[in-house]
Amino acid sequence: MSDSAISQRVGNDKMLRSRWVGYLLAALCIIALPLIFNDTYWRTNLTICAINVLLALGLDFILGYTGQLNLGHSAFYGLGAYVSTLLIVKLGIPFWAAFVAGVAFAGLAGMFLSLFAVRLRGHYLAIASLGFAVIIYQILLNWISLTQGPLGIYGISPPPGIVVGGTVIADFRNLTAFFYLVSGFTLLVYLLLDQLVRSPVGETLTAIREDEVSAASLGINGAVWKVFAFGLGAAVAGAAGCFYASFVGTLVPDAFYVSEAFTILAMVIVGGMGTLIGPVFGAILLTLLPEILRGIGDLRLVVYGAALTFVVLFMPGGLVQAARMIHEKLRPGGRRP
Amino acid sequence: MTTTIVLQQAINGVVFGSLYVLVALGLTLIYGVLVQINFAHADFVTLGAFAAYFFMHLLGAGYFLSIGVAFLVGAALGWLINASIFTPLRLKGNELLPLIATIGVSVMMQNLMLTWFGPIPYAFETEYSSQVIRFAGIFVSWQNIIIIAVSSVTIALLYAFMKFTFLGKALRAVSQDRETAGLMGINPNYLIMLTFVIASALAGMAGAMLAPVLVLTPFAGTSVIVKAFAIVIIGGFGNVEGTILAGLIVGLIESYTTQFLDPGLIDIVVFALLLVMLVIKPTGLIAERREENV
Numbered sequence: 001m002s003d004s005a006i007s008q009r010v011g012n013d014k015m016l017r018s019r020w021v022g023y024l025l026a027a028l029c030i031i032a033l034p035l036i037f038n039d040t041y042w043r044t045n046l047t048i049c050a051i052n053v054l055l056a057l058g059l060d061f062i063l064g065y066t067g068q069l070n071l072g073h074s075a076f077y078g079l080g081a082y083v084s085t086l087l088i089v090k091l092g093i094p095f096w097a098a099f100v101a102g103v104a105f106a107g108l109a110g111m112f113l114s115l116f117a118v119r120l121r122g123h124y125l126a127i128a129s130l131g132f133a134v135i136i137y138q139i140l141l142n143w144i145s146l147t148q149g150p151l152g153i154y155g156i157s158p159p160p161g162i163v164v165g166g167t168v169i170a171d172f173r174n175l176t177a178f179f180y181l182v183s184g185f186t187l188l189v190y191l192l193l194d195q196l197v198r199s200p201v202g203e204t205l206t207a208i209r210e211d212e213v214s215a216a217s218l219g220i221n222g223a224v225w226k227v228f229a230f231g232l233g234a235a236v237a238g239a240a241g242c243f244y245a246s247f248v249g250t251l252v253p254d255a256f257y258v259s260e261a262f263t264i265l266a267m268v269i270v271g272g273m274g275t276l277i278g279p280v281f282g283a284i285l286l287t288l289l290p291e292i293l294r295g296i297g298d299l300r301l302v303v304y305g306a307a308l309t310f311v312v313l314f315m316p317g318g319l320v321q322a323a324r325m326i327h328e329k330l331r332p333g334g335r336r337p
Numbered sequence: 338m339t340t341t342i343v344l345q346q347a348i349n350g351v352v353f354g355s356l357y358v359l360v361a362l363g364l365t366l367i368y369g370v371l372v373q374i375n376f377a378h379a380d381f382v383t384l385g386a387f388a389a390y391f392f393m394h395l396l397g398a399g400y401f402l403s404i405g406v407a408f409l410v411g412a413a414l415g416w417l418i419n420a421s422i423f424t425p426l427r428l429k430g431n432e433l434l435p436l437i438a439t440i441g442v443s444v445m446m447q448n449l450m451l452t453w454f455g456p457i458p459y460a461f462e463t464e465y466s467s468q469v470i471r472f473a474g475i476f477v478s479w480q481n482i483i484i485i486a487v488s489s490v491t492i493a494l495l496y497a498f499m500k501f502t503f504l505g506k507a508l509r510a511v512s513q514d515r516e517t518a519g520l521m522g523i524n525p526n527y528l529i530m531l532t533f534v535i536a537s538a539l540a541g542m543a544g545a546m547l548a549p550v551l552v553l554t555p556f557a558g559t560s561v562i563v564k565a566f567a568i569v570i571i572g573g574f575g576n577v578e579g580t581i582l583a584g585l586i587v588g589l590i591e592s593y594t595t596q597f598l599d600p601g602l603i604d605i606v607v608f609a610l611l612l613v614m615l616v617i618k619p620t621g622l623i624a625e626r627r628e629e630n631v
Binding site for chain 2: 126127139142269304
């Protein structure tokens with residue numbers, strides 16, 4: 001083995017170790033957060049943050065890693081929420097079975113839409129997915145015998161608690177336990193996506209995003225991978241929907257209006273699309289910022305819109321690009337060649 | 338009896354259809370020269386409508402003058418969005434970034450209008466809204482006749498402009514091949530700016546004509562733009578004749594769905610048609626051969 005190969009291997013080990021340190025730190029943060037913020041208001045916000053991070057991760061995987069502009073992410077979010085809730089409420093199916101069904105349904109819907117649009121260039125997919133979100137919203141609104149339309153579904157119970165040997169380990173009526181559940185799941189999804197994008201699959205996806213024709217000349221079937229990525233991202237949104245329904249306890253179609261898809265898009269873009277860590281911080285920032293700027297009221301969405309526009313214009317890499325620039329500036333000796 | 342209903346709904350369909358054509362033509366013109374989508378086009382419709390409303394109700398101007406004002410407001414917005422978003426982003430070369438940036442502009446504009454004008458619908462009454470003529474059992478308001486007349490004339494003028502004037506020919510040349518058109522001494526930047534101004538002016542004036550027959554709220558344009566997007570794809574992106582045909586079809590689908598099915602199904606029917614078109618014939622109703630660079 002040559003020297004350079006050995007040093008590269010050592011470098012990889014080092015990177016691997018620092019990545020696991022990062023996961024450990026993230027887990028510690030998740031454990032510490034509800035202990036620091038111990039009132040109901042902030043604990044609710046924390047859980048909403050975790051749900052939004054999940055949504056942003058799913059969209060980023062579709063947009064950032066395969067370059068498919070999905071403007072209908074709200075549809076998969078809504079499908080996950082409604083399918084799981086209706087299975088629980090109407091058929092009495094246990095929560096976790098309904099969760100799996102909601103995730104699978106959202107994922108299949110994503111693959112279905114992607115199959116429609118996979119032959120088409122970016123703009124066609126953008127409009128087809130927007131249309132899909134409009135259709136799903138109208139169905140939720142108008143299929144009153146099933147979804148109760150604008151009246152909504154009330155009194156959705158949280159997931160059943162975990163009981164071992166007669167003692168309750170986790171009771172999800174408790175805000176802290178619910179936050180641990182959602183953020184633990186989100187961390188798991190992050191870990192899986194992180195492994196996936198670093199594997200040969202990730203390289204395949206990047207190749208398709210950069211130049212599908214060249215990728216095809218290497219024997220990569222772009223369509224199959226795009227459908228796979230779309231389905232996976234949509235399934236993650238479905239999971240977020242299941243958690244949302246059982247967390248809020250109420251479902252109305254307006255929660256899944258098309259503007260929700262734009263909000264998630266803003267989180268991905270502001271954080272930095274094509275990285276996994278960026279959308280995490282984008283989602284946290286854009287969820288908490290309006291809460292911190294309490295006084296702005298209706299201008300909340302103006303902030304989202306402005307963030308989206310100015311980030312694209314002046315810092316297309318989002319927070320990740322900003323962090324890198326600051327890092328470069330602070331490093332002793334300045335910018336390296 | 339049923340024939341009357343069918344005819345009555347046909348007229349309603351043409352009224353809305355011709356307005357959708359005005360909005361969709363703007364999108365398709367921009368796509369033709371730039372292969373880009375301006376998502377804020379919807380809000381140009383809304384802002385055009387509000388401009389006409391305030392011009393009429395605060396300054397007491399006539400309706401036709403108000404349509405002209407909406408036209409100018411739209412034109413100004415078109416110039417602005419080209420200069421601030423599309424021109425700077427063209428250098429970056431990513432086909433999706435401008436679309437994402439204009440989604441941001443759209444979210445901003447909608448919510449600014451929401452804080453300024455409030456969510457309660459405005460009653461945009463013109464002097465022609467209540468004048469109705471009756472013909473063979475069909476009722477047509479003068480407002481509807483004005484809408485059909487003004488949009489037909491506008492569409493015809495645009496069509497003549499594209500076909501017969503030097504600028505129109507240059508515009509088509511740029512949409513076929515920007516580099517070669519540049520070599521022929523056509524300044525593409527000027528023509529792109531001109532396209533944005535014309536396209537957005539059409540959106541503004543469509544707003545001034547839509548508001549009296551639709552509700553005027555800060556989100557009025559959004560309900561129109563989703564249909565306009567569907568029309569643009571059904572008609573074939575960048576194709577003027579296809580867009581006109583698809584616009585009228587969608588208008589008719591809408592009025593017959595309202596009459597015979599359920600108004601809640603309109604968007605579902607229109608987008609189901611869109612998805613079917615994407616599968617059967619993604620190039621649109623009237624196919625135009627387009628070279629693709631690999």
